[in-house]
Amino acid sequence: MSPPGPRRMRADARRNYESLLATAHVMFTEHGTDASLEEIARRSGLGIGTLYRHFPTREALLEALLHDRLEGLAAEAGELLGDPSPRAAMWRWLTALTERAFIYRGLPASVMATLRDETSELYASCHRMNDAGAALIRRAQDAGEIRADVAPADVLAMAGAITWVGEQSPDDPERCARLLTLLADGLATGV
Template sequence: MTVQRADARRNHALILAVAEKEVAAHGANASLEQIARTAGVGSATVRRHFPSRRALLSAVFGKRIDDLRARAVDLAEADDPRAALLDWLSALTAYATSARGMADALLQDGGDDADHADACSLRLGGAVDPLLRRAVRAGAVAPEVTTADLITLVTGLALATEHHPNPAAEANRLLTLTVRGISPQS
């Protein structure tokens, strides 16, 4: 295990704190150069700590991802697998719409760095898979639905509603509509 020097640990924490503010203000495309300037370090220092934009976003959203993982674990043994999965999807929707850039961090498009491309989604997947499998076994979700499908769905909703006056409410409304379906059951 490599031990980081105290100044390197301070720089890492400072860069991360500045990045959180910049991403909150400007979304996932926040300027790495501006982050470096505000943190009082060079861009090479930012790159040393976070080799890609995706790695930086993964770190910025790490706490939120950990909270979502914990929520999935808490819900994994709930009495109603459908309600548990929908509760988790609502929590993901709330997180994705409340943090500018989080939806971009959840994108599974390969991005700018294959090692970090799906870091947020992969971290969520392991915790959500048991929740989804229980809902599938209960007949509450179609068997072909994957965790990646659900994350992609919520990501799309968050991106589509990002500029709405109330993104969280609109994304949640669309999630409810999606779960219900667009045509009445016969």
């Protein structure tokens, strides 16, 4: 006999869950990932207890908001493994990663913190995305299209740092692209 599957939410609980997610998206967009959880609950017309029943931590709320985005980046990396140009595929993915990280101010720091915290709800999704990106980087290295002496984790950390710097420069929307180009030049093998 197989174990029972996850219980379905009642209609009112589902409405509350969706309302909290929609409000959190707006609040995180306006105020960054440090937005007040109490204000999110209040703007949703719900109590803080309801928010915590659905999302016991800020990371759980972020995971619910970001899960599909992170899984999408992992899937995109998997699809790009078949691209005939490993280096171009890697850069397309790193560009998508940096562009999508701008959804909420403070997100790069939140994601970097979860990479070290196995108890965080974001940990597994972030690691799946990073593992998929690392496979693209290793493929470009194996093809001799980027330096082999750089760890994929370091390339991903540099992409995260570039995203953070771009977040600090909202008046210069091209900064991330320029910094990614510098990273690309630094990793080039001369091919």
